Amino acid sequence: MKDDDKKAIERIIYYCDRLHEHVLAFGNSKDEYIINKQYQDACSLVIIQIGEQVGRLSEEFKNQHCDIDWTGIKGMRNVHAHNYDKVMFDVAWESITEDVPELRDYLEKLI
Numbered sequence: 001m002k003d004d005d006k007k008a009i010e011r012i013i014y015y016c017d018r019l020h021e022h023v024l025a026f027g028n029s030k031d032e033y034i035i036n037k038q039y040q041d042a043c044s045l046v047i048i049q050i051g052e053q054v055g056r057l058s059e060e061f062k063n064q065h066c067d068i069d070w071t072g073i074k075g076m077r078n079v080h081a082h083n084y085d086k087v088m089f090d091v092a093w094e095s096i097t098e099d100v101p102e103l104r105d106y107l108e109k110l111i
Contacts, residue, residue: 001061001110008056009107015053016104019046019096030093040089043096044080050100051077068106 001009026032026039033039054073062070076095079087 002058004056005058005061006111008053009111011053011056012050013104013107013111015046015049016100016107019043019050019100020104022046023096028097030090030097033093033096034089040087040092043092044087047080047092047095048077050103051081065106065110068103073103 022039022042026036026042033043051074054070054077057070062068076092080092
């Protein structure tokens with residue numbers, strides 16, 4: 001694995017952990033997430049950072065690990081960064097509580 005890919009993976013894992021910390025701090029409740037703007041904002045910032053790090057992964061790495069939806073992760077980052085008013089918070093919640101922990105576990109096994 002290239003050093004740059006390893007660094008990006010370590011950062012993604014870090015931000016996955018940060019997202020988990022937000023869920024613990026605000027409460028693991030979709031209803032609370034849907035109504036709490038601070039909760040949404042905190043999670044959105046981390047989603048943006050995960051997407052930024054995905055953008056730093058080499059195409060070679062992403063092609064070797066094509067079972068991860070790298071394009072979808074980058075797309076979610078773009079919505080949170082550029083079209084925040086179009087974020088579907090119920091979809092974001094599913095990503096926060098299901099997709100991100102799976103991504104973290106997957107990447108943790110690689111390093």
